[in-house]
Amino acid sequence: MLPRKLHSGRPACRLNYEGQWEDTHVMDTSKPRRPDVLETELVGGVEKRQLELTAYDYRWPGMYLQHQRRIGNALSAAEIDIDHIGSTSVPGLAAKPIIDIVVAVLDITAEEEYLHALLAAGYQLRVREPGHRLVRTPERDVHVHILQKGDPAIRNFILLRDHLRTSVDDRALYEDTKRDLLAHPWDDMNAYAEAKSQVIAAIMARPRRHQ
Numbered sequence: 001m002l003p004r005k006l007h008s009g010r011p012a013c014r015l016n017y018e019g020q021w022e023d024t025h026v027m028d029t030s031k032p033r034r035p036d037v038l039e040t041e042l043v044g045g046v047e048k049r050q051l052e053l054t055a056y057d058y059r060w061p062g063m064y065l066q067h068q069r070r071i072g073n074a075l076s077a078a079e080i081d082i083d084h085i086g087s088t089s090v091p092g093l094a095a096k097p098i099i100d101i102v103v104a105v106l107d108i109t110a111e112e113e114y115l116h117a118l119l120a121a122g123y124q125l126r127v128r129e130p131g132h133r134l135v136r137t138p139e140r141d142v143h144v145h146i147l148q149k150g151d152p153a154i155r156n157f158i159l160l161r162d163h164l165r166t167s168v169d170d171r172a173l174y175e176d177t178k179r180d181l182l183a184h185p186w187d188d189m190n191a192y193a194e195a196k197s198q199v200i201a202a203i204m205a206r207p208r209r210h211q
Contacts, residue, residue, distance in 0.1 A: 032109040032148075040129035046188045049140075053094040053178055060088040063099050067142050071103060074121035078113050079106055081149065085157040087178075090164045094175050099142045102157055108133065108148040118144065160200065163207040170203045 064084040071082055086100030087093050105114050108131055118135050119125065123144060127134035132153075133146040147154055164171050177199045186192040 032107050034109045036109050036130050037128055038130065040127065042127060043125050048187055049189060051096060051182055051186060051189065051192055053175075053182060054097050055094055056090075056092050057088075057097065060095075060099060063142070064089070064101065067099065067101060067144070070121055071101070071118070071144065074117045075103070075114055078117075080104060080114070081154075083154075083158060085145075085161055086143075087174075089161050090171065093164060093171055094178070097141060100145065101142065102145045102147060102154055104147055104149045104151070104154055106149055108146065114146060118146075156204065159207055160204055163203065167203075167206070170206065174199065174203060 061084070068082050068084075072080075081104040083102050084099070085102050086098070087095030088097070088099050103114070107113070111133070115125070115133060115135070122137070123135035123142075124138060125133070126136050126143075131148060131151060135144045135146070136142060164174060177196060181192060181195050186195075
């Protein structure tokens with residue numbers, strides 16, 4: 001049985017890497033099995049957590065690989081792609097000690113093909129929203145973002161990761177921005193993530209010019 005869900009009432013949109021709210025219904029859904037959810041469901045409600053950066057930890061890639069195998073085993077019958085994203089995927093970058101993973105599935109609405117197996121593997125549902133599901137470990141040190149194949153957010157996550165891996169200047173800019181933001185209290189991690197959108201948009205513009 002899924003955990004109790006709280007409805008936030010957020011409209012069917014999310015923040016993109018241009019710092020703008022985009023309508024998630026415009027994505028190519030490739031004949032979804034059923035209509036997707038229309039609002040964000042935040043399991044457990046808003047959480048006020050102590051957010052802090054830690055120096056890059058060389059154990060993070062190994063942690064990702066452990067969960068890559070765990071997810072792959074749980075979803076062995078599904079056609080998926082798995083990638084390490086976020087700050088912990090960038091060597092040398094200080095980060096919140098949370099491993100971010102993106103899993104691309106064929107149909108985000110077909111939860112019976114991925115969500116139940118991930119819950120059985122020990123992950124817990126945190127977010128259900130249009131085009132996106134988030135499960136995490138009970139320790140909250142691994143976040144697994146589930147998106148549909150072809151979602152532009154996947155390309156953006158990987159583009160940002162790959163650029164930060166090669167650009168010393170933008171890596172320093174991003175880290176300095178995070179340190180400045182974390183000097184202030186935040187109601188929850190989503191508010192902190194949205195506050196980074198302007199600098200992320202500026203950083204993302206640079207590799208896009210070379211595409």
